[in-house]
Amino acid sequence: MAGKGRHFLNIPGPSPVPERVLRAMNRQIIDHRGPEFQTLGREVLEGCRTVFKTRQPVVIYPSSGTGAWESAIVNTLSPGDKVLMVETGHFATLWRQMAARWRLDVDFVPGDWRHGVDPAVIEARLVDDKAHAIKAVAVVHNETSTGVTSRVAEIRKAIDAANHPALLLVDTISSLGSVDYAHDEWGVDVTVSCSQKGLMLPPGLGFTAISEKALKASKSNGFMRSYWDWEEMLKPNAQGFFPYTPATNLLFGLKEAIDILLEEGLDQVFARHKRLAAATRAAVEAWGLEVLCKNPAEYSPVLTAVLMPPSHDADAFRKVALEKYDISLGTGLAKLAGKVFRIGHLGECNELMLMGALSGVEMGLAAAGVPHRRGGVAAALAALEQPEAANAPRKVA
Numbered sequence: 001m002a003g004k005g006r007h008f009l010n011i012p013g014p015s016p017v018p019e020r021v022l023r024a025m026n027r028q029i030i031d032h033r034g035p036e037f038q039t040l041g042r043e044v045l046e047g048c049r050t051v052f053k054t055r056q057p058v059v060i061y062p063s064s065g066t067g068a069w070e071s072a073i074v075n076t077l078s079p080g081d082k083v084l085m086v087e088t089g090h091f092a093t094l095w096r097q098m099a100a101r102w103r104l105d106v107d108f109v110p111g112d113w114r115h116g117v118d119p120a121v122i123e124a125r126l127v128d129d130k131a132h133a134i135k136a137v138a139v140v141h142n143e144t145s146t147g148v149t150s151r152v153a154e155i156r157k158a159i160d161a162a163n164h165p166a167l168l169l170v171d172t173i174s175s176l177g178s179v180d181y182a183h184d185e186w187g188v189d190v191t192v193s194c195s196q197k198g199l200m201l202p203p204g205l206g207f208t209a210i211s212e213k214a215l216k217a218s219k220s221n222g223f224m225r226s227y228w229d230w231e232e233m234l235k236p237n238a239q240g241f242f243p244y245t246p247a248t249n250l251l252f253g254l255k256e257a258i259d260i261l262l263e264e265g266l267d268q269v270f271a272r273h274k275r276l277a278a279a280t281r282a283a284v285e286a287w288g289l290e291v292l293c294k295n296p297a298e299y300s301p302v303l304t305a306v307l308m309p310p311s312h313d314a315d316a317f318r319k320v321a322l323e324k325y326d327i328s329l330g331t332g333l334a335k336l337a338g339k340v341f342r343i344g345h346l347g348e349c350n351e352l353m354l355m356g357a358l359s360g361v362e363m364g365l366a367a368a369g370v371p372h373r374r375g376g377v378a379a380a381l382a383a384l385e386q387p388e389a390a391n392a393p394r395k396v397a
Contacts, residue, residue, distance in 0.1 A: 008327035010357045012144050012303035013174055014196035014203055015347030017253075021200055024256035025249045032246055041240030044251050047258035051176065051199075051266070052191055052209040054183040059233045060254075061206040062247040065173040065194030068206030069095055070102075071228040072138075072169050072190040076214050078222030079103045081135040084125055084166070086118075087111035090145035090333040095138060095171065102223070107134065113336065116143070116150030116298040119158035126162035136167040136189075142175035145333040147305035147342065148293045149179060156187040167214060173197060176207075177261055178302050178346045180270045189214040195250065198302070200257045200347040204250050273301035275384065276345040276354050280304045282383035283358050283376035287365065292340055302346045303330065307339065309371050314341040321364030327357060351384050 009016050030036050048058040061067055077083070082105040085096050089111075099106050109121055117139045126134060137159060142149045152170055159168060167189040172181055176191075177198025183191045188211065195205035210218075210230060218230050226232075232243050261269055277299060284291050284306050292305035308314045315338055318329050330342030343361065345354055358380050365372045 005326065008325075008353075008357050008360055010344045010360075011328050011330040012147075012197070012342050012344035012346060015198070015200055015344065015349075017202060018200055018257070018260060018348045020260060021253045021256045025202075025253040027249070027252060029248055032248055033241065037248065038240040040248075040251055040255060041237070041242065041246075044254050044258070045237060045240070047255065047262075048207060048209075051258060051261060052183045052193075052207075053181065053185065054191075054209050056184065056209060056211055057215070057230075057234055057237065058207055058209045059230055059237070060242075060246075060251075061208075061228070061233075062204060062250075063194075063206035064203060065171070065192060065206055066094075066098070067228070068173075068192040068194060068208050069098055069171065071206070071208050071225075071230070072192050073099060073102050073104070074221075074223040074225040074228050075208075075210075075218040075230045076167055076169070076190060076221055077102075077104060077135055077217075080105060082107060082133045084122065084134050084137045085109070086121070086139055086150075087113070088116055088140055088146065088148060088150060089113050089143035090336070091143060091171065091173070092140045093334065095140065099138070113143075113146050114148070114292055114294040116148045116295065117155055119151060119154040122155055123158035123162050126159060126164040126166065129164065132165055134164070134166050136169050138169040138171075140171040140173075141181065142172070142179055142300055142302050144174040144303065145305070145336060145342075146292055147300040147303045148295075148298045149175065149300045149302075150298065152181070152188065153186045160187070167217060174302050174346070177257075177269065178273045179300075180266075183209045183211075187211075189217075195254065198347055199254065200260070201250060201253050204247055205254065270301065272350070273346060276349060276351070277301045277304060279351075279354060279380040279383040280343055280345055280358065283361070283380040286379035287362070287372040287376040289372060292336075303342050303344045305330075305332075305336075305340045305342045308341070312368075312370050313338045317341060317364060317368040317370055320368040321360060324367050325360040325363055327360035327364065329361070355381065355384075 176193040191209040195201035332340040
């Protein structure tokens with residue numbers, strides 16, 4: 001293992017937790033039925049609405065993002081319902097598997113894991129669905145396994161153009177708080193997220209933002225639920241409380257994390273992530289390696305997935321980088337195992353932190369004997385010095 005110094009955690013989540021958030025959580029537990037907690041509950045529920053950009057309810061569960069996925073399914077759909085999903089990567093595939101376990105009929109549009117959801121395909125499928133058998137379109141906003149961000153606002157327009165009543169369910173597990181997202185403006189019915197990515201908390205909280213249409217669907221859908229029941233959550237939430245013992249110290253941290261985001265300003269947060277991502281791609285290009293995402297309009301501000309040269313194993317490289325330089329990089333998942341490594345640049349990450357991480361990658365490539373050109377760090381620095389040029393759109397692949 002490398003010498004003393006701070007570990008570089010550059011996986012695409014869980015992301016590093018800011019010291020302010022750690023200190024906010026490091027306090028004695030309080031009565032979750034008392035007035036002090038009521039104030040906290042109201043503050044975090046209102047703060048979540050600000051981050052989701054919604055006036056509608058946001059439900060907070062003591063759960064992973066997977067739990068929030070499940071809550072979206074069991075509150076809006078019924079056994080046998082048809083759902084349209086798209087194979088954008090590993091996590092879209094996992095969501096499909098969950099839907100199948102709940103006995104939903106999944107129409108899974110195949111994909112190459114290098115592109116996001118094609119709004120034109122969504123529109124065509126819905127236009128063909130004359131009987132309106134499709135009850136929901138479920139997509140991943142930012143596919144963490146690939147570094148591809150789908151265009152949710154355009155997907156909403158596609159649904160509207162087809163004049164189809166399907167609900168729109170969106171996974172923002174790795175994008176909320178890092179990538180611009182507007183639950184209300186984009187007409188999303190259920191937005192799913194969690195705590196350990198852009199919200200800069202430890203794992204343990206799941207979120208669902210709920211439209212009026214989704215709430216109406218939950219009154220008459222056919223799935224049984226108890227823990228995940230929105231109605232049981234929303235009644236005490238109206239007064240700042242929860243129906244069962246909440247994760248109080250994580251809520252202390254959530255309040256602080258939201259304060260950090262709003263102090264910087266959400267637009268500035270999103271611009272910072274785009275700037276860091278552009279610098280990372282500049283480094284990858286200078287190294288002579290290839291970004292997995294093919295469409296520049298879909299480049300992720302959260303992470304960059306990098307293809308390894310033929311006959312070189314990404315996990316062997318990651319192991320060398322960790323042992324020699326104490327940097328953790330994301331592994332390739334499922335059919336990308338060994339083929340890509342992922343550089344996370346989300347949450348509490350600034351220019352200097354990114355430059356340290358990219359230096360670790362460049363040194364790691366050399367130490368592992370991976371064919372590349374030197375100069376990626378210099379290219380990233382040049383991109384950061386000219387952010388407008390670095391973020392300029394390129395021709396779509």
